[in-house]
Amino acid sequence: MILQVQDLTKRFGGLQALTGVTFDLPEGQILGLIGPNGAGKTTLFNVINGVYPPTQGQVFFRGEDVTGKPSYEIARRGLARTHQVVRPLTDLSVRENVMVGACFGREHQHLRPAARLADEALTQVGLIDRADQPSGSLNVAQKKRLEMARALAAKPHLILLDEVLAGLNPSEIASMMATVRAIRDQGITILMIEHVMQAIMAISDRILVLDYGMLIAAGLPEEVANNPQVIEAYLGDPKMTAQLLAE
Amino acid sequence: MKACQTPGFWLPLVIVSVWGGVVLLIHQDTMRETAFILLMAVGLASSLNILLGYTGYVSFGHIVFFGLGGYTGFYLLSAQDWPLFAAAIGGGLLSALIAGLVGLAVLRLRGAYFALATIGINEAARAFVSNFEPYGGATGMFVNFSVYQKYGGPGPALWTTFIFLWITALAVLLVSYLVKHSRFGLGLLAIREDEDAAMVMGVKAPQAKTITYVISAFFPGVIGTLYFFKNGNIEPGDAFQLHMSIEMLVMVMLGGMGTVMGPLVGAAGYQWLRGYLLTSPIFKDLHLAVAGAMLLLIILFVPTGVVGWVRNHVRRLQKVLE
Ligand SMILES: Nc1ncnc2c1ncn2[C@@H]1O[C@H](COP(=O)(O)OP(=O)(O)O)[C@@H](O)[C@H]1O
Ligand SMILES: [Mg+2]
Numbered sequence: 001m002i003l004q005v006q007d008l009t010k011r012f013g014g015l016q017a018l019t020g021v022t023f024d025l026p027e028g029q030i031l032g033l034i035g036p037n038g039a040g041k042t043t044l045f046n047v048i049n050g051v052y053p054p055t056q057g058q059v060f061f062r063g064e065d066v067t068g069k070p071s072y073e074i075a076r077r078g079l080a081r082t083h084q085v086v087r088p089l090t091d092l093s094v095r096e097n098v099m100v101g102a103c104f105g106r107e108h109q110h111l112r113p114a115a116r117l118a119d120e121a122l123t124q125v126g127l128i129d130r131a132d133q134p135s136g137s138l139n140v141a142q143k144k145r146l147e148m149a150r151a152l153a154a155k156p157h158l159i160l161l162d163e164v165l166a167g168l169n170p171s172e173i174a175s176m177m178a179t180v181r182a183i184r185d186q187g188i189t190i191l192m193i194e195h196v197m198q199a200i201m202a203i204s205d206r207i208l209v210l211d212y213g214m215l216i217a218a219g220l221p222e223e224v225a226n227n228p229q230v231i232e233a234y235l236g237d238p239k240m241t242a243q244l245l246a247e
Numbered sequence: 248m249k250a251c252q253t254p255g256f257w258l259p260l261v262i263v264s265v266w267g268g269v270v271l272l273i274h275q276d277t278m279r280e281t282a283f284i285l286l287m288a289v290g291l292a293s294s295l296n297i298l299l300g301y302t303g304y305v306s307f308g309h310i311v312f313f314g315l316g317g318y319t320g321f322y323l324l325s326a327q328d329w330p331l332f333a334a335a336i337g338g339g340l341l342s343a344l345i346a347g348l349v350g351l352a353v354l355r356l357r358g359a360y361f362a363l364a365t366i367g368i369n370e371a372a373r374a375f376v377s378n379f380e381p382y383g384g385a386t387g388m389f390v391n392f393s394v395y396q397k398y399g400g401p402g403p404a405l406w407t408t409f410i411f412l413w414i415t416a417l418a419v420l421l422v423s424y425l426v427k428h429s430r431f432g433l434g435l436l437a438i439r440e441d442e443d444a445a446m447v448m449g450v451k452a453p454q455a456k457t458i459t460y461v462i463s464a465f466f467p468g469v470i471g472t473l474y475f476f477k478n479g480n481i482e483p484g485d486a487f488q489l490h491m492s493i494e495m496l497v498m499v500m501l502g503g504m505g506t507v508m509g510p511l512v513g514a515a516g517y518q519w520l521r522g523y524l525l526t527s528p529i530f531k532d533l534h535l536a537v538a539g540a541m542l543l544l545i546i547l548f549v550p551t552g553v554v555g556w557v558r559n560h561v562r563r564l565q566k567v568l569e
Contacts, residue, residue: 049447075449083447089440100437103430104449111430150448 032204105154255569316468342468387482503552
């Protein structure tokens with residue numbers, strides 16, 4: 001198991017964002033994480049990669065207990081992520097952004113090899129033409145790709161993708177999906193949050209469903225799609241329900 | 248070394264080398280005094296820029312390192328009879344040590360909280376030194392005349408001090424360039440842009456910020472020792488002047504924060520203006536108000552400073568002005 005999450009609980013003051021979340025992620029898989037808005041998906045990422053310490057519970061990454069370790073510590077062990085709300089290093093060029101990933105990620109590269117890795121990652125996500133532009137000048141779809149490239153350049157064992165398809169048009173979604181598959185084929189394990197139901201159902205080996213901070217279902221995509229509890233969780237959101245039932 | 252071929256590397260060093268060399272050749276006391284103030288401004292502004300420009304942390308009370316280092320170096324050379332060079336390094340190391348000790352705590356604060364904390368450190372240091380008997384308490388210390396004899400009398404001692412300051416200013420510019428163009432520096436720029444995102448990518452922000460704070464505190468300590476040795480005396484009111492802190496900020500912002508050349512340009516520009524204002528009767532008592540107003544105008548209208556503005560508008564100069 002590359003990632004083991006045990007009984008993870010996170011409280012923000014009076015708000016219980018996660019309650020007793022437990023799951024395992026075997027190496028080489030794509031695990032999809034779905035759930036209504038505010039279910040706690042992003043918070044789960046934040047606790048796994050050390051942005052917040054958990055209130056309770058444990059996280060094991062490649063067999064080692066990383067619970068409560070700072071995010072840079074976990075990044076260096078080979079866990080990279082993208083942000084749902086993109087966070088480019090605005091005044092740095094696109095290439096420099098990605099070099100940060102390569103320089104401080106798992107391989108801790110020197111500047112020159114980092115620049116080469118950055119160009120490789122930018123080529124893979126289709127952003128190499130923009131390498132010398134300031135990252136602030138990219139549009140949202142490009143910034144999502146930049147987030148991916150930064151994570152890839154770190155040469156991680158596991159990558160957490162937070163809604164990389166949101167806000168993209170159908171052709172952008174298709175090419176992003178191809179990129180995600182290519183990343184998995186490189187041997188990188190993927191945990192991804194997604195709202196685009198068709199896409200996540202098609203690409204994931206397994207699916208987790210989070211609702212009000214609790215895991216309400218886990219299994220193969222088709223099992224999850226027909227789970228009455230999952231359909232009920234989505235009932236508050238007619239658009240989502242329609243998407244889910246369309247599967 | 249590849250860096251030697253890029254103008255961004257050698258241009259600031261050549262400017263300061265030539266200029267110091269010319270002053271040495273002409274060998275005139277008034278010119279040396281002007282150049283001393285200017286080199287001091289370059290050194291202080293560049294030191295602050297290593298923190299402010301690369302990490303984005305605004306140290307409002309950075310002058311504390313000039314004061315504490317200056318006091319310590321002054322004590323070492325006047326009371327302990329250390330040679331000037333060693334005393335200056337000693338002053339720098341004391342400043343660096345203090346920065347290392349307080350750094351981890353205050354660098355946890357962000358934005359205005361950090362800026363306020365640095366002012367607090369300056370005021371606390373002033374209060375401490377005013378009551379610290381080995382440093383002469385509220386009256387401060389004087390250089391015993393015999394100390395100058397080691398350098399061949401007061402005149403040659405001033406020239407020796409000038410040469411040390413010249414070398415120090417060159418060292419700050421060199422370190423500034425090397426930091427900016429290293430992996431460590433890339434981590435600092437990432438912290439400046441988005442500290443949390445930087446940490447998620449693996450940048451050890453607490454450690455990197457503390458090291459940077461230490462570097463940017465070391466040189467003001469060296470410069471403080473040289474300055475107060477040149478003056479012949481030191482007292483709390485001169486060592487911890489908050490308005491000098493503000494002037495350091497103005498110089499960095501005027502020239503362009505985050506660039507190697509910026510603090511050099513900003514220091515020269517500001518000192519020129521300041522000299523002009525000091526001689527004009529209307530502005531004589533207002534130069535600090537003018538500095539504050541300038542800071543405001545720069546932040547509002549040219550936040551990237553002179554060098555940043557030129558870099559953005561004349562693409563060909565980007566490799567020349569780092
Ligand atoms: N830093 C925080 N402080 C307080 N509440 C938070 C914080 N981060 C997230 N939350 C709350 O936790 C809940 C889950 O949010 P989030 O994990 O972003 O949901 P999702 O990604 O599933 O849409 C929300 O109610 C949100 O407001
Ligand atoms: Mg979210």
